[in-house]
Amino acid sequence: xxxxxxxxxxxxxxxxxxxxxxxxxxxxxxxxxxxxxxxxxxxxxxxxxxxxxxxxxxxxxxxxxxxxxxxxxxxxxxxxxxxxxxxxxxxxxxxxxxxxxxxxxxxxxxxxxxxx
Amino acid sequence: xxxxxxxxxxxxxxxxxxxxxxxxxxxxxxxxxxxxxxxxxxxxxxxxxxxxxxxxxxxxxxxxxxxxxxxxxxxxxxxxxxxxxxxxxxxxxxxxxxxxxxxxxxxxxxxxxxxxxxxxxxxxxxxxxxxxxxxxxxxxxxxxxxxxxxxxxxxxxxxxxxxxxxxxxxxxxxxxxxxxxxxx
Numbered sequence: 001x002x003x004x005x006x007x008x009x010x011x012x013x014x015x016x017x018x019x020x021x022x023x024x025x026x027x028x029x030x031x032x033x034x035x036x037x038x039x040x041x042x043x044x045x046x047x048x049x050x051x052x053x054x055x056x057x058x059x060x061x062x063x064x065x066x067x068x069x070x071x072x073x074x075x076x077x078x079x080x081x082x083x084x085x086x087x088x089x090x091x092x093x094x095x096x097x098x099x100x101x102x103x104x105x106x107x108x109x110x111x112x113x114x115x116x
Numbered sequence: 117x118x119x120x121x122x123x124x125x126x127x128x129x130x131x132x133x134x135x136x137x138x139x140x141x142x143x144x145x146x147x148x149x150x151x152x153x154x155x156x157x158x159x160x161x162x163x164x165x166x167x168x169x170x171x172x173x174x175x176x177x178x179x180x181x182x183x184x185x186x187x188x189x190x191x192x193x194x195x196x197x198x199x200x201x202x203x204x205x206x207x208x209x210x211x212x213x214x215x216x217x218x219x220x221x222x223x224x225x226x227x228x229x230x231x232x233x234x235x236x237x238x239x240x241x242x243x244x245x246x247x248x249x250x251x252x253x254x255x256x257x258x259x260x261x262x263x264x265x266x267x268x269x270x271x272x273x274x275x276x277x278x279x280x281x282x283x284x285x286x287x288x289x290x291x292x293x294x295x296x297x298x299x300x
């Protein structure tokens with residue numbers, strides 16, 4: 001195994017992602033290109049930690065949290081589009097479906113007409 | 117046969133599989149095929165993380181990757197089910213949906229030249245760095261217990277990622293609010 005080959009290889013994957021993200025206008029192609037960025041970063045992290053350090057856990061815990069957070073973020077973006085497409089977004093965000101509803105009348109009571 | 121040679125061969129093999137599946141997922145027509153190749157690429161990446169002796173660092177967070185894959189599949193299936201060819205106009209807000217052939221070729225040539233230039237610069241300026249690097253004598257496996265212990269002891273990566281996620285979330289919500297306010 002050679003760290004230079006692995007690093008060059010990860011850079012090729014990164015460039016493929018860059019090319020796809022710049023060239024394509026489709027949502028799915030841009031998402032796939034983002035996956036290439038993530039995989040390329042993963043190869044770099046794990047490769048360098050394997051070749052340079054005897055046994056380090058810092059990078060592994062970083063990769064652990066980074067993969068979770070990046071994919072939750074991507075999940076959020078895709079779910080936003082999905083909810084827009086299926087009208088879930090308007091049901092949840094615009095309609096009165098919240099568990100706890102609080103508006104002005106909950107705090108100050110209903111407005112009464114004093115003249116009556 | 118030496119273990120390191122076998123490991124190296126397997127490593128290059130899985131990296132090659134990741135590259136080929138990724139390229140296929142970009143080039144293949146049809147969204148479902150793209151998603152299939154993308155999922156296979158994730159599987160290959162999981163295998164590759166085991167070959168880097170850090171399988172737990174990628175396989176445990178794969179639960180979130182699975183969630184991402186499922187919602188992406190649902191999104192694409194929904195899109196294909198409800199969309200029809202008749203509903204797509206040829207021009208949308210003055211922009212033509214299909215650019216001309218020579219424009220597509222120009223895009224491809226410019227992007228390939230740009231990425232090739234970047235790759236050349238990367239190769240030239242990193243050559244000395246890799247020649248001077250000192251590599252460890254033996255490779256060690258990161259255990260799950262070690263990773264958990266490190267997570268409980270070292271909060272720096274968590275705080276770092278938390279700050280980045282807060283920053284990204286703020287940008288994302290600003291983008292949504294602007295989009296929504298334009299519509300309203």
